[in-house]
Amino acid sequence: xxxxxxxxxxxxxxxxxxxxxxxxxxxxxxxxxxxxxxxxxxxxxxxxxxxxxxxxxxxxxxxxxxxxxxxxxxxxxxxxxxxxxxxxxxxxxxxxxxxxxxxxxxxxxxxxxxxxxxxxxxxxxxxxxxxxxxxxxxxxxxxxxxxxxxxxxxxxxxxxxxxxxxxxxxxxxxxxxxxxxxxxxxxxxxxxxxxxxxxxxxxxxxxxxxxxxxxxxxxxxxxxxxxxxx
Amino acid sequence: xxxxxxxxxxxxxxxxxxxxxxxxxxxxxxxxxxxxxxxxxxxxxxxxxxxxxxxxxxxxxxxxxxxxxxxxxxxxxxxxxxxxxxxxxxxxxxxxxxxxxxxxxxxx
Numbered sequence: 001x002x003x004x005x006x007x008x009x010x011x012x013x014x015x016x017x018x019x020x021x022x023x024x025x026x027x028x029x030x031x032x033x034x035x036x037x038x039x040x041x042x043x044x045x046x047x048x049x050x051x052x053x054x055x056x057x058x059x060x061x062x063x064x065x066x067x068x069x070x071x072x073x074x075x076x077x078x079x080x081x082x083x084x085x086x087x088x089x090x091x092x093x094x095x096x097x098x099x100x101x102x103x104x105x106x107x108x109x110x111x112x113x114x115x116x117x118x119x120x121x122x123x124x125x126x127x128x129x130x131x132x133x134x135x136x137x138x139x140x141x142x143x144x145x146x147x148x149x150x151x152x153x154x155x156x157x158x159x160x161x162x163x164x165x166x167x168x169x170x171x172x173x174x175x176x177x178x179x180x181x182x183x184x185x186x187x188x189x190x191x192x193x194x195x196x197x198x199x200x201x202x203x204x205x206x207x208x209x210x211x212x213x214x215x216x217x218x219x220x221x222x223x224x225x226x227x228x229x230x
Numbered sequence: 231x232x233x234x235x236x237x238x239x240x241x242x243x244x245x246x247x248x249x250x251x252x253x254x255x256x257x258x259x260x261x262x263x264x265x266x267x268x269x270x271x272x273x274x275x276x277x278x279x280x281x282x283x284x285x286x287x288x289x290x291x292x293x294x295x296x297x298x299x300x301x302x303x304x305x306x307x308x309x310x311x312x313x314x315x316x317x318x319x320x321x322x323x324x325x326x327x328x329x330x331x332x333x334x335x336x337x338x
Contacts (some may be wrong), residue, residue, distance in 0.1 A: 018322065019320070020319060020323040023323070024323075025249065036321065042232075044232060045232050045233075045236060045240075048232055048237075048240060049240050049243070052240050052241060052243065053240065053243045053246035053247050054247070055247050057244070058247065058305075058308070062243060065304055066277050072235070072238065072239045072242065073243075074244040075239055075243065076239065076242040076243055076246055077246075079242075079243040079246055079247060080246035080247070080250075083246070083247040083250060083251075084250050085250075085278070086247070086250045086251045087250040087251075087254055088274050089251075089274075089275075089278065090251050090252070090253070090254035090255045090267050091255075091258060091271055091274065092252065092257045092271045092272070092274045092275055092278075093255055094254055094258035094261075094271075095256075095268065095271055095272070095334050097255060097259040097260075098259050098260035099260070100259065102256070105252075105255050105259060106252065106253065106256070108253045109248070109251040109252040110248060110251065110252075111254065112251045112255070113250055114278075114282055117273070117275075117278075117324055118287035121275045122275075138294075146291055163331075164327060164331055165326070165327035165328060165329070165330035165331030165332075165334065166327065167330065168305065168326050168327050168329075168330035168331075169304070169323055169326070170328025171286060171287070171302060171306070171309075171326065172280060172309050172322050172323045172325070172327060173319065173322070174279055174283045175306060175309050175310050175313055175322060175326065176309075176313040176317075176318075176319045176321070176322035176323070177279055177285065178276065178279040178283060179281060179310070179314055179317070180317070180318075180319075181234040181275050181276040181279060184278060184286040186273070187276045188276075190273045190277050191276045191277065191279070191280035192280070192323075193277075194276070194277035194278070194279035194280040194281040195281060195283065195284035196284070196326050197281075198281035198282075198284055198285050199284050199285050199288055199289060199296070201292070202285040202289055202294050203289060203293075203294050203296055205297075206293060208304050210281065211278065211281045211282055212284065214277070214280045214281040215274060216277075218273070218277040218280075219271075219273040219274050219277045219280070220270065222269075222273040222277070223266055223269050223270045223273065226269060227266075
């Protein structure tokens, strides 16, 4: 009975952290399912991709590449480049996962997305967070993503995912999680450098490599300034 | 049934997506890292979040065009103020969604 309460409490804490992610995944997932269906994918194929890849933007790109008749190598290579940014997120999360078992780390890393990373990192940093709660965040988001994409594939045109401002859920979440990160001038400075350079780069280079380039650059400048100020 | 070629491609996509997620967490966790690297990693989330967010707010299309007065950006201002004032994630999400929904109805 005690165990049951413990697991229940864990679930509740995990879900109360992950609901904005889950909510935000619904319209995007449905939109993806609809797109995939129009491109000739069955709901099963859509769900299979969501399960194995679990990375929204790369899935959109892959579907459009499939429809354009792109080859396997170029689809896989593009997916790799688009999802390389998780390298940075995984690195930052490693600061908090020192005492976790290898198997758990393996399972946990599967669920690292832009959104789950943002939620888990700010929770870890605030203390009172562990890999079990983080796993609940990852997997609830994962389940929601798979379900939404499959639902979109089944009858997306009959669902209206763009109501109630759901399209804005993830943006609002990112705004708030960014605010949580800005705990001093150096963080604000780094965020400004990253944001402005990301906008400039996104206008000049195709794809989403601007995210990784701008982040590495801005955090580097931040460390440099911190050293100089000391 | 899922076609075999499709299976292999998606499997390949899965592997190349999983590795960048796995390797840092797997090999850096529990290690003693140099001080500058820890400081750098500590700044990465603020940088990544900002780099993900700002282009979404002020650019659009493919190739991207700079459009600083998008609805996304207009709603972001009060949403940001709300987040700073309340520090409530749930409240910010609901407020942002509500404002976006409202302004979307008014302007279209």
